[in-house]
Amino acid sequence: MDDDRSDPERIGSLSRTPQPASIRFRVDPRDVPADKAARKLHLTLTEFEQKLPELLARGFPPPDATTGMFDLVAVDEWMWSRHNSLATHAAKAELGPRNAQDVFSKRLASRGTR
16 A cells, blocks of 8 residues: 655645635624714714714714724614604514514414405
8 A cells, every 4th residue: 555645745735825715705894983984974084073072962872982983783773763763663673583373373364264
């Protein structure tokens, strides 16, 4: 039986550094720096910095105490709430996972008997 552990080609191929996959998936950050939070409000960074004290007084979500980043989900929630659209947004939130048997039973009951 030949032992190819000493084969230079085989040894060379095992010692190569693995290459990262060529296809990567996109990760959208939830926490963003001030310039991105400003863009969410269609403001320049300078405008955002000038208006930030007034925004915070109106309930705008403050930056994270550790990272200084702004939570885009919290910014979206704040934007919904300032136009009394929170009820609409809350209704959408209720569309989360449901028990299929409950949904089926309610639909069946609403049809009545024929």
